[in-house]
Amino acid sequence: MxxxxxxxxxxxxxxxxxxxxxxxxxxxxxxxxxxxxxxxxxxxxxxxxxxxxxxxxxxxxxxxxxxxxxxxxxxxxxxxxxxxxxxxxxxxxxxxxxxxxxxxxxxxxxxxxxxxxxxxxxxxxxxxxxxxxxxxxxxxxxxxxxxxxxxxxxxxxxxxxxxxxxxxxxxxxxxLMNVNGEAMKNGAAFxxxxxxxxxxxxxxxxxxxxxxxxxxxxxWPTFTVSAVDRAVGKFKTRDALSSPMGMGYEYLDGLASEKIKAPNGLVGYRNSYDMLEDAILAAKQAKEKLTAKTVQPGKYDLVLDPNHLGLTIHESVGHPTELDRVLGYEANYAGTSFATLDKWKTKSFNYGSKLVNIVADKTQPFTLGTVGYDDEGVPCKQWDLIKDGILVNYQAIRDQVAILGEKESNGCCYADNWDSVQFQRMPNVSLKAGTEKRSVSDMIKGVDKGIYIIGRGSYSIDQQRYNFQFGGQLFYEIKNGEIVGMLDDVAYQSNTQEFWNSCSQLCDQDDYRTFGSFFDGKGQPSQVSAVSHGCPTTRFNGVNVINTGRKI
The missing domain is CATH 3.30.2290.10 (PmbA/TldD superfamily)
Known part of the structure; x- marks a missing residue:
């Protein structure tokens, strides 16, 4: 130029x-x-x-x-x-x-x-x-x-x-043309x-x-592939399992290559992404979804992959711990928060089980929310939001922390453009990995009746970030410690406190990966920001699963 x-x-x-x-x-x-x-x-x-x-x-x-x-x-x-x-x-x-x-x-x-x-x-x-x-x-x-x-x-x-x-x-x-071509060769109609x-x-x-x-x-590289059964007029899709990152083009060309093998031939990506490989697998899986067995509603133990759980963290922990939502200053854009100050003041509110340790962090390498300083000039840092299952803090900026009796900003102020006024925005909010050595395969071996869920899907959550429903991209039935086949029409329902208190197992740091939101909206006039959510594969016991299809 x-x-x-x-x-x-x-x-x-x-x-x-x-x-x-x-x-x-x-x-x-x-x-x-x-x-x-x-x-x-x-x-x-x-x-x-x-x-x-x-x-x-x-x-x-x-x-x-x-x-x-x-x-x-x-x-x-x-x-x-x-x-x-x-x-x-x-x-x-x-x-x-x-x-x-x-x-x-x-x-x-x-x-x-x-x-x-x-x-x-x-x-x-x-x-x-x-x-x-x-x-x-x-x-x-x-x-x-x-x-x-x-x-x-x-x-x-x-x-x-x-x-x-x-x-x-x-x-x-x-x-992108190679990605599209390989997907079409392997069963994608669109x-x-x-x-x-x-x-x-x-x-x-x-x-x-x-x-x-x-x-x-x-x-952020992404795609959607669709497979079609023209005989019955049915189609299924599978989105990319990529995560938006705070990186350069090396994320796509293998210079930062690091892949994690997961059960059933799936691949997890950390600090690198093979878009071509994922598109080929997506086309095959979208085709497989056409004949997948519909789920029987009931209580299941859920094994949630980081590419899926990241969205649940975003909606049920990230947004409810934004202090402006807690105070009711932010309400029109996606509501307020159930995690009110009275719960925090008790220092004993069980947001989740003792395994749940969730941190806010604007320093984690390769993540979307990481910068050196926020848009108020505050050096970025990490701090606890939920410690051993207890709500201990919120996300707050310079003109908010006095409300909490604190004297230092958390460094999470951001504006999406020069003509936008900066205000409190979500930092990276992440679930810490478990301390015991545990792989995804190890976790699945301990599940008698469950579902392994991968990728983000449609979701709904109420105006206080409490009652919710989440879908996904891929669902695999677990019986007696083994994956026995693909399921379809799966969504789980819970409330935030019940869900996080059902957390029973965490994989270790070797499985820790990030999910990201590139266009997270908030405010009036609305602004967008980018934020990552890290976690390992995690197990939740006895969660209510519904069938989203028309027939069972």
Whole structure:
């Protein structure tokens, strides 16, 4: 990308583009341009960003702000969509601008601009202060901002080996065409495949004395294959068993190769993903699902693979421990939380069995939520949410921790773009592995009547994150310690406390893998974030299973 092209694109501001149903911030660029430029761009010199940030900090202070932070952001997205033997869409999005947040008269104010010039930034800072002062007339209590020592000038980068934006688009298309072709050869009637790449170049500065430059990369390869029985008009699908990752293109080319063999010929992936191998297996399994036995409703012991359990963690632990949901500040977008402060204050609320240890963590390598510092300039860390089954903490940011009687933010504040105000977002929330040596095969040997579930499926959970129902991608019946065949029409129902208290066994660290959500929505106006959930294969006893089909 030439300098004049970058200036032209960034000057256009933020538009919106719908690419195959996925929200994208930025401006559409033609496929021809992508093939030529491969989505590459030029950033702004760090010293120049510091000078611009200081303009904002000084302008806000001169107008009466007691605290200011500024985020200069350049956000790149490249999405590739294919179906069978054709490319459906290629989108390249770029967004560039500045967001300024202040406290004046004890109240927050925020303003953003795509006019990244000294005058534009100064005016934006003045507007933020004016908004704060106007808001102060309605504020009952002043903002209590947890102290944060400035970290000076620091740089943090996702430790990638291959920048996905530097890989030619043709190479990405070739990969997806191979994936689609092999799936079709092995029984798929239809197949769609997609690649998602995100690069956030974020510069943060605050009156605390922090100047933080971060370069964040994320990747998500995925597909859906469909097998059809035309004689009876029936079809079945199987989605990719990939996990979105905080990595570069090495996730797809084997440079970080690490695979975990699971029962029944399945493969688990950790820090690498063989998309072609998974597509071939998916086509065969989708075809097998056409003749799978329908499940008999009843109580089963469930053996849940990490690619499945990660979603259950996300919905039944991740969201309920967001402090703004607990307090009722967040309610319209997916509800509040049953895990209210009165339960936490007892220090004895049994969220799960004693085996359940769940941590929030924004430092775990290769995960979606990992950065060096959050969007308030707080160094990221790990902390306990559930310890030995007891609810011990929540996810909280600088203006929330005083409610918990704490003096330090958890470092989980995030905004999805420069023109979005940062607020509390879910960090990586993960179930710790067991301490006893145990493989998936070992776990299955101990199950008399059960179901082994792999992959995420449809789900439903109530507005307090309590009563729920989860499906999956693949279901295998377990009888007397052995897998005896594939099942279909499976979903399990429970409530959060009952479910986690039924946790009876964990595989060890050798089986620990991550699941990820690339577009987790929250807030008004809505924002998306990316978050991972790690866990080992885990057993839950006596869970109610229903049949989702029409016939039994």
């Amino acid at each position: 030439q300098r004049r092209d970058f200036i032209q694109l960034s000057g256009l501001g933020v538009g919106s583009l719908l690419a195959a149903g996925v929200p994208v911030l930025g401006n559409s660029v033609s496929a021809e341009y992508l093939l030529e430029a491969s989505g590459r761009g030029v950033g702004i010199d760090t010293a120049a960003k510091k000078r611009l940030a200081d303009i904002a900090l000084n302008a806000a202070k001169s107008k009466g702000a007691t605290y200011t932070d500024v985020r200069i952001g350049r956000y790149l997205q490249q999405f590739v969509f294919t179906r069978e033997n054709r490319v459906q869409n290629i989108s390249n999005a770029e967004s560039f601008g500045v967001g300024i947040r202040v406290i004046a008269n004890g109240t927050w104010g925020f303003s953003a601009t795509s006019n990244v010039t000294p005058d534009g930034i100064a005016k934006c800072a003045e507007t933020a202060v004016a908004i704060a002062k106007a808001n102060a007339k309605l504020q009952a209590e002043p903002v209590q901002l947890a102290p944060q020592k400035g970290v000076g000038e620091v740089v943090w980068k996702t430790p990638i080996k291959k920048n996905a934006f530097e890989i030619p688009v043709q190479q990405k298309i070739d990969l 197949v769609t495949s997609n690649l998602f790449f995100v690069n956030e170049q974020k510069y943060f500065a605050s009156t605390d004395g922090s100047y933080i430059d971060q370069d964040v990369h994320r990747i």
